[in-house]
Every structure is written in structure tokens, then in C-alpha cells.
Amino acid sequence: MPEPLNIVVGVTGGIAAYKAVAVIRSLVLAGHDVHVVATDAALRFVGKPTLEAISRNTVNTDLYEGVAEVRHVAIGQAADLILIVPATANTIAKLANGIADDLLGNTVLASKAPVVIAPAMHTEMWQNAATAHNISVLEGRGVTVIGPASGQLTGADSGQGRMSEPEEIVAAALAVLRPKDLTGRRILITAGGTREALDPVRFIGNRSSGKQGVALACAAAERGAIVTLIGANLEVSVSATIRVEHVVSTLELADAVFAAAEEADVVIMAAAVSDYRPESVAESKIKKETQGERLTIELVKNPDILAGLADRRRDGQILVGFAAETERDADALLALGRAKIVRKGSDFLVLNRVGWSEGFATDGNSVIVLDGAGDIVMEASGSKTSVADRILDVLV
Numbered sequence: 001m002p003e004p005l006n007i008v009v010g011v012t013g014g015i016a017a018y019k020a021v022a023v024i025r026s027l028v029l030a031g032h033d034v035h036v037v038a039t040d041a042a043l044r045f046v047g048k049p050t051l052e053a054i055s056r057n058t059v060n061t062d063l064y065e066g067v068a069e070v071r072h073v074a075i076g077q078a079a080d081l082i083l084i085v086p087a088t089a090n091t092i093a094k095l096a097n098g099i100a101d102d103l104l105g106n107t108v109l110a111s112k113a114p115v116v117i118a119p120a121m122h123t124e125m126w127q128n129a130a131t132a133h134n135i136s137v138l139e140g141r142g143v144t145v146i147g148p149a150s151g152q153l154t155g156a157d158s159g160q161g162r163m164s165e166p167e168e169i170v171a172a173a174l175a176v177l178r179p180k181d182l183t184g185r186r187i188l189i190t191a192g193g194t195r196e197a198l199d200p201v202r203f204i205g206n207r208s209s210g211k212q213g214v215a216l217a218c219a220a221a222e223r224g225a226i227v228t229l230i231g232a233n234l235e236v237s238v239s240a241t242i243r244v245e246h247v248v249s250t251l252e253l254a255d256a257v258f259a260a261a262e263e264a265d266v267v268i269m270a271a272a273v274s275d276y277r278p279e280s281v282a283e284s285k286i287k288k289e290t291q292g293e294r295l296t297i298e299l300v301k302n303p304d305i306l307a308g309l310a311d312r313r314r315d316g317q318i319l320v321g322f323a324a325e326t327e328r329d330a331d332a333l334l335a336l337g338r339a340k341i342v343r344k345g346s347d348f349l350v351l352n353r354v355g356w357s358e359g360f361a362t363d364g365n366s367v368i369v370l371d372g373a374g375d376i377v378m379e380a381s382g383s384k385t386s387v388a389d390r391i392l393d394v395l396v
């Protein structure tokens with residue numbers, strides 16, 4: 001996937017046009033070059049200055065502007081992706097029939113880039129036979145249709161037709177350009193951090209949010225893999241397209257992983273696993289009146305899931321471990337990673353530095369990937385999504 005992408009965002013005239021601003025902002029902040037083509041009707045809902053400021057490029061609306069540079073075809077020819085958000089019933093009908101009476105229609109016809117649309121309209125219009133037919137024509141032509149969702153519409157009514165949320169649109173649109181190089185591969189991913197109960201209301205846990213593991217699961221699914229995600233106390237939402245099994249403790253995670261690993265071609269242990277658990281869990285809340293000035297909790301060791309997977313690995317199964325270390329010195333960090341991959345017996349180890357303010361629960365990550373011999377095979381820094389893709393590249 002070329003980075004940054006040249007993305008044409010077509011904005012058409014529905015009330016959901018205000019949400020297009022969030023889509024454009026998110027694409028720009030992800031580093032893409034966004035060119036907005038707005039219809040006249042769209043500009044009745046959002047102002048051109050807003051779209052220009054947010055996209056950081058001139059907004060094109062008029063078929064008869066920029067004629068000398070043949071703008072009506074140039075914009076579409078240069079695009080890596082065309083995303084129409086919102087797509088009204090009228091625009092969908094025009095696209096289905098190849099009508100080019102405005103700049104957006106010309107842009108779509110003049111482009112070989114994938115087209116993604118996010119319809120938004122009232123339920124009756126969405127369910128109308130004409131719209132249903134037009135959508136199936138567009139899908140048959142390879143256009144990706146995102147949503148619409150069900151929910152509150154413009155007025156007091158609700159139903160299907162509400163435009164999908166901006167983050168969902170952005171993720172689904174970018175997914176269209178992902179290589180499908182993991183098609184049919186069964187990948188098991190663990191994410192989050194396990195918690196060990198002390199009593200009915202308290203636990204010992206860690207600060208892992210699950211963001212990196214969930215980003216891996218999403219990226220793998222978008223690249224065609226059949227993904228099973230085992231989430232330990234996830235603090236992030238997961239796309240409905242991914243099968244998630246939720247667990248709390250290390251023993252629950254171990255049971256779930258060993259069962260699911262039998263079917264997996266690849267197991268990625270991104271979860272932060274508690275190495276110890278309280279020897280006994282109090283049946284009722286631990287009270288300070290009965291404990292006095294000190295409280296001692298005996299912990300016993302949990303099984304090492306990754307090492308257990310290595311012991312029972314199927315032929316050809318790839319195991320990937322993660323190692324979150326607080327070591328500041330780069331050489332010492334590498335030495336820890338090399339010792340750990342030998343101890344665990346995995347094929348790869350994703351090494352990252354964590355601290356009070358880095359690694360856990362942040363949006364970015366910086367990793368070094370070691371192979372079984374302890375050699376560095378990849379280093380990546382960036383968003384957890386881009387790091388996820390780089391890790392998957394290594395596995396491919």
C-alpha cells in the first residue's frame with residue numbers, strides 16, 4: 001500500500017456531510033493527501049472553508065473550473081482511493097448509471113482507483129427498490145459499500161440509513177487497499193492484560209489496554225486471515241467482524257489459547273500475562289479491621305502459556321511472543337530479548353520498551369522483532385496499526 005495515499009473524498013448533500021469532516025480529519029492526521037470534491041448540495045450542509053482547512057487542500061466543486069488542466073479527469077486519475085461520504089440516494093443513482101453531470105461524477109468515471117461509499121438517507125429511501133437495485137449494481141462493479149447503520153436519523157425517527165461512524169468508515173476504506181496476503185490463514189491472537197482476583201472486588205493486573213493486539217487482529221482480518229482474538233480485559237472496542245473470546249485470568253487465558261491453538265497456523269501472544277496469582281482468593285471482601293497494619297498475599301506461579309505452546313506446537317505452526325521490558329539500555333534490551341526467545345521457544349519475539357508513559361495504553365509503539373536465532377529481522381515505529389502491519393509482513 002503506497003504511503004501517503006492520494007485520497008479523493010467526495011462529499012454529497014446530506015445532513016451526514018458534517019460527519020465527513022471527521023473522516024477527512026482522520027485521514028489527514030494519518031498522513032494521507034486528501035482532495036475533497038464536494039457537490040453543490042454538500043456545500044449547503046458544510047462550508048467550503050471548513051473542508052479546505054481540514055483537508056489542507058483546495059476543495060473542488062465546479063466542473064468548469066481548472067479546465068486548462070483538465071481537472072475533471074486529473075483528480076480521478078491521480079487518486080489511489082475514492083471515498084464518497086456521505087453518499088446520498090441521488091448520488092448512488094447517478095453513480096450506478098455512470099452519470100457525469102458534476103465534478104464528482106466525472107472524477108469517479110475518470111478513475112481506476114477503488115471506490116468506497118458510505119450511504120446515508122432515510123430508511124424508506126434506503127429500502128426503496130430503486131436504491132436497492134442501484135446498490136447491487138455498484139457492488140457488482142466492485143464498489144465497497146460501508147453501512148448504513150441503524151440508529152437515530154435526522155429527525156426524531158430512527159432506523160436503517162444512518163451513516164456509519166467516521167472511524168469505521170476510515171478503517172473500512174483503508175482496508176480496501178490492504179494486500180490480501182493472509183487469505184485463509186488461521187491466526188490466533190491474544191490481547192490485553194490478565195487479572196488475578198484477590199477477592200470479589202479486587203485484582204492484581206497490569207496496564208496493557210489490548211490496543212496492539214487488537215490492531216494486529218484487525219490488520220490480519222483485513223489481509224484475509226481467519227482471526228480468533230482472545231481478549232483479556234480489553235479497554236478498546238473490537239470490530240464486529242472479528243470473533244472475540246473474553247477471558248479474565250491467566251488460567252482462563254491458558255485454557256482458551258491451548259484449545260484454539262490446535263486449529264491455528266499462527267499464534268501471536270500479544271497479551272501481557274500475569275506470571276503469578278494469589279494462592280487463594282478470599283470469598284468475601286478483604287477487610288482492614290481483620291488485617292491490621294500489614295497485608296501479605298502469597299502468590300503462586302502461573303503456567304507459561306507461550307512456552308507451553310512451543311512444547312505442543314504442530315508442524316509448521318508459527319509462534320510469536322511479545323516482550324515488554326523496562327530496560328533503558330539498547331544492548332541490554334536486546335540481550336533480554338535474545339534470552340527470552342530461547343527460553344520461550346517461539347519463532348519470533350516482538351520486543352518493545354515499556355515504562356510509566358510508553359508502550360502500554362498509548363496509540364503509538366516502537367518495536368524490534370527478533371527471530372529464533374536472536375537476529376533482528378525488523379524494526380518499526382509508528383501507530384499501533386502500522387506496527388501491526390509491519391509485524392504481519394514479517395510473518396508473510
Ligand code: CTP
Nearest residue numbers: 269271273275302303304305306321322323324
Ligand atoms: N507469556 C505467557 N505466559 C506467561 C507469561 C508470559 O504466555 N505466564 C507470554 C506473553 O504473552 C508474551 C511472552 O510470553 O508473549 C513474554 O512475556 P513477558 O511477560 O515479557 O515474559 P515473562 O516470561 O513473563 O518473563 P519476565 O516477566 O520475567 O520478563
